[in-house]
Amino acid sequence: MTKLDARIPSGPLADKWSSHKESIRLVNPANRTKLDIILVGTGLAGAAAASTLGELGYNVKAFCFQDTPRRAHSVAAQGGINAAKNYKNDGDSVYRLFYDLIKGGDYRAREANVYRAAEVSNQSIDQLVAAGVPFARDYSGYLDNRSFGGVQVSRTFYSRGITGQQCLLGAYSGLIRQMAKGKVTMYPRRDMLEVVVVDGEARGIITRNLVTGEIERHSGHAVVLATGGYGTIYYLATLAVGSNATAAWAAHRKGALFANPSFVQIHPTSLPQLNDYQAKLTLMSESLRNDGRIWVPKAKGDKRPPNTIPEGERDYYLERRYPAFGNLVPRDVASRAAKERCDAGYGVGETGLSVYLDFSGAIEKQGKKAIEAKYGNLFEMYHKLTGSDPYREPMRIYPAGHYTMGGLWVDYNLMTTVRGLFSIGESNFSDHGANRLGAGSLMQCAGDGYFILPVTIGDYLSDKIKEPRMPVDGPDFDAAEKDARDKLDRLMGSGGKQTVTSLHKRLGRIMWDDCGMVRDGGGLANALGALADLKEEFWRDVKVPGRQDQLNQELEKAVRVADFLELGELMCRDALDRKESCGAHFREESQTPEGEALRIDEEYSYVAAWEYQGEDAGHKLHKEPLVFENVEIKERSYK
Amino acid sequence: MKMKLKIWRQASAEDKGGFVVYDLDGVSQEMSLLEMLDYLNTTLIERGEEPVAFDHDCREGICGCCSLFVNGRPHGPAKDTTTCELRMTKFAEGSTIVIEPWRSRVFPVVRDLIVDRSSFDEILQAGGFISANAGAAPEANSLPVSRDNAEEAIDTAACIGCGACVAACPNGSAMLFVASKVSQLALLPQGRLEAKQRVRDMVAKADELGFGSCGNMGACEAECPKGIKIAHIARLNREFVRAAF
Numbered sequence A: 001m002t003k004l005d006a007r008i009p010s011g012p013l014a015d016k017w018s019s020h021k022e023s024i025r026l027v028n029p030a031n032r033t034k035l036d037i038i039l040v041g042t043g044l045a046g047a048a049a050a051s052t053l054g055e056l057g058y059n060v061k062a063f064c065f066q067d068t069p070r071r072a073h074s075v076a077a078q079g080g081i082n083a084a085k086n087y088k089n090d091g092d093s094v095y096r097l098f099y100d101l102i103k104g105g106d107y108r109a110r111e112a113n114v115y116r117a118a119e120v121s122n123q124s125i126d127q128l129v130a131a132g133v134p135f136a137r138d139y140s141g142y143l144d145n146r147s148f149g150g151v152q153v154s155r156t157f158y159s160r161g162i163t164g165q166q167c168l169l170g171a172y173s174g175l176i177r178q179m180a181k182g183k184v185t186m187y188p189r190r191d192m193l194e195v196v197v198v199d200g201e202a203r204g205i206i207t208r209n210l211v212t213g214e215i216e217r218h219s220g221h222a223v224v225l226a227t228g229g230y231g232t233i234y235y236l237a238t239l240a241v242g243s244n245a246t247a248a249w250a251a252h253r254k255g256a257l258f259a260n261p262s263f264v265q266i267h268p269t270s271l272p273q274l275n276d277y278q279a280k281l282t283l284m285s286e287s288l289r290n291d292g293r294i295w296v297p298k299a300k301g302d303k304r305p306p307n308t309i310p311e312g313e314r315d316y317y318l319e320r321r322y323p324a325f326g327n328l329v330p331r332d333v334a335s336r337a338a339k340e341r342c343d344a345g346y347g348v349g350e351t352g353l354s355v356y357l358d359f360s361g362a363i364e365k366q367g368k369k370a371i372e373a374k375y376g377n378l379f380e381m382y383h384k385l386t387g388s389d390p391y392r393e394p395m396r397i398y399p400a401g402h403y404t405m406g407g408l409w410v411d412y413n414l415m416t417t418v419r420g421l422f423s424i425g426e427s428n429f430s431d432h433g434a435n436r437l438g439a440g441s442l443m444q445c446a447g448d449g450y451f452i453l454p455v456t457i458g459d460y461l462s463d464k465i466k467e468p469r470m471p472v473d474g475p476d477f478d479a480a481e482k483d484a485r486d487k488l489d490r491l492m493g494s495g496g497k498q499t500v501t502s503l504h505k506r507l508g509r510i511m512w513d514d515c516g517m518v519r520d521g522g523g524l525a526n527a528l529g530a531l532a533d534l535k536e537e538f539w540r541d542v543k544v545p546g547r548q549d550q551l552n553q554e555l556e557k558a559v560r561v562a563d564f565l566e567l568g569e570l571m572c573r574d575a576l577d578r579k580e581s582c583g584a585h586f587r588e589e590s591q592t593p594e595g596e597a598l599r600i601d602e603e604y605s606y607v608a609a610w611e612y613q614g615e616d617a618g619h620k621l622h623k624e625p626l627v628f629e630n631v632e633i634k635e636r637s638y639k
Numbered sequence B: 001m002k003m004k005l006k007i008w009r010q011a012s013a014e015d016k017g018g019f020v021v022y023d024l025d026g027v028s029q030e031m032s033l034l035e036m037l038d039y040l041n042t043t044l045i046e047r048g049e050e051p052v053a054f055d056h057d058c059r060e061g062i063c064g065c066c067s068l069f070v071n072g073r074p075h076g077p078a079k080d081t082t083t084c085e086l087r088m089t090k091f092a093e094g095s096t097i098v099i100e101p102w103r104s105r106v107f108p109v110v111r112d113l114i115v116d117r118s119s120f121d122e123i124l125q126a127g128g129f130i131s132a133n134a135g136a137a138p139e140a141n142s143l144p145v146s147r148d149n150a151e152e153a154i155d156t157a158a159c160i161g162c163g164a165c166v167a168a169c170p171n172g173s174a175m176l177f178v179a180s181k182v183s184q185l186a187l188l189p190q191g192r193l194e195a196k197q198r199v200r201d202m203v204a205k206a207d208e209l210g211f212g213s214c215g216n217m218g219a220c221e222a223e224c225p226k227g228i229k230i231a232h233i234a235r236l237n238r239e240f241v242r243a244a245f
């Protein structure tokens, strides 16, 4: 049976990381060159890790499903990356950043990890700047900051609306530099299908070459997953179309516990759905809420064009409900408030499923030029996608699935419950509790990849220096490859009639309706039934054309949806089990008289970590109790 | 809307390939071009045919995956737009849309509309980085960068590595791609130390890989979905000359 031990170092919070680094076992430089690390996923977290591990001398074999690491979905992050530099002299500090993250996560994250994330954030900015990331500067030539939802300081570093692209390309430039030196070997256009576990330790992976269809075996002394989030389970989400849970789910099936799977952030400012064939929802950066005001008409079903609705007939509902934070309340609060207005019949647009985000006041006050400098490319993107000009007319926005706080359970060393199997970036559950604050993910990804994993993995690898490279023909590799092949054969051979996409859409609908912004016991129980039926229907009736031994995008999708169907069940089970509301997890049954999320700390102050027990054997719940010694637990109020 | 689609189909790199014409009914103006292809693929799968393979991921103009030659232009007729951002409103009811993969010797077709752009990664490996190890970086504000330089560096760093510049160029030159990286790093003080080596190595690598030379025709600038300016090639040339001394 798996036992949870987070291995949190003792001592005062602020000293934990430095004393851990001092006491942790290391691998000397000569020995590092004998050790191979398999790294799946080269987004910001993975690329930063690949470059640093390569610099340290390890041999890194890195994998991604796109044709090059530069296209990982980190590229799409718009708004920014946080750090506690206190350049604005507005009272920021590592402790305050830590506190904001813990509070923003609604007291459902582990103190020690969160503090460390805040602590290394400054180093990440130094590193990214040194790598040539062109962050915005003020006229003095120093770095500029903006503020983001859920906090009262300015600590967000940014490059216009393309911060993720710039951070990723910075990390990727380190990765390709190590490729040139022969320390990193890149395997693009690969899907990781299985983890190979030998004597309880992760020693390899099975991949499918997406161009030739070949099934490949790779061995290493440790395996790191940096495979991103699984928000595409909703079908329509702000994530890239190819984002998936397959690698994490493969790890889960091999013994890695999956933590807080139902904690999903629904982002308040995405473009609404425009047509039935839409493949994704485009995010409009949260930074827009700095200057944009959100409103709906005061009258139900008011269909007048927005500019003709007089000021007095508009309901700026966030400012009304949350006077202290106004339009800058955290994402989950803003999303639910939009849903509440739309469900009550005040939504705008043809479907009534959107609200206005209005810049007219800001343009009047600051001038069009100033607004253009801050948001030019976002406005352009909106204009291109919708045909409406946000300089003249308010944007229309609606919440969309965005970020998965849940993920593989990891200890303080970022190791999962399978020895030698690590998880970094969005693919782990570590730093954001039940809700992530804006600009916190890039911060975590850079920190995990550049500064944390490269140290903590040494502790594990120091035991491995005498172990030679493992041949890939052992029985565990055979078995893992067989599992991968069986699944592909089953998908190809089902001979059904329904396209993968049509089934994925139905899955997304179930998840969105019953395990989305608002959940309740009845809905979740129904969803579990519906998912079981859909899973059965999927395997009986899915249609995958073409062949296995060639580039086959339908097969790639089918593999992903098959795993999403299982993950969906676990998400609903997790959501059902947690009868409190916390952060993005809002249980209808648990709210304050004013309709805010009501935590039940006595019962639910824990991380829910689920153990896989076999395809039809259900999951077993393990609880990691959360202890708060450095913050006072409060109602998370933004009023 | 009803559309006629003339699409390049090629089973593999070895296959000769050719155009196939599809009549597609029920296209909506609200769709993007890629959503229209998704829709076509649904109808193909339902008819028992193999869907058209094409690269895509973010669907919002930032990852650089999508790479279609539409009616004779990389990323189609709209300015500053990637294929995934292209809306069907740009096409008239009943018209024919010709869709091909990037055409370039150095971007061989993998299947249908998917090409191999790994040569771009190779160019960057030759010098598209600053040699800064994690842990050694100085405090970020210790190196001020003038606001103008920082803004210009962002303009050129916005390159998404899609390859439209190469596909647009009659010579198949990658100079706009190379220049965007050389220029970005040359504009920043932290990139200056390695500037000479960088420009020499990257240009040499592009030559070695078989990209053509720049004839100053400007097709790359006209087709770049990120509006990267050919003036950066002039900067690259200056850097190149400087590197000779």
Ligand SMILES: Cc1cc2nc3c(=O)[nH]c(=O)nc-3n(C[C@H](O)[C@H](O)[C@H](O)COP(=O)(O)OP(=O)(O)OC[C@H]3O[C@@H](n4cnc5c(N)ncnc54)[C@H](O)[C@@H]3O)c2cc1C
Binding pocket: A040, A041, A042, A043, A044, A045, A046, A063, A064, A065, A066, A069, A072, A073, A074, A075, A076, A077, A078, A079, A080, A081, A082, A163, A164, A190, A191, A192, A193, A226, A227, A228, A229, A238, A239, A240, A244, A246, A247, A283, A402, A403, A424, A425, A426, A427, A438, A439, A440, A441, A442, A443, A445
């Ligand atoms: C539209 C958008 C805007 C955002 N804006 C911000 C922001 O402003 N600030 C912020 O902090 N955060 C933001 N986020 C969140 C943040 O961008 C992500 O959480 C973060 O970039 C994830 O990085 P990652 O390295 O963990 O994963 P990713 O960048 O998603 O990379 C995943 C990697 O894993 C690979 N992979 C996945 N599955 C497999 C498989 N089965 N086999 C092989 N390889 C695989 C992929 O190829 C890729 O290389 C935003 C997110 C979105 C969607």
Ligand code: FES
Binding pocket: B055, B056, B057, B058, B059, B060, B061, B062, B063, B064, B065, B066, B082, B083, B084, B085
């Ligand atoms: S799909 Fe990412 S740029 Fe078009």
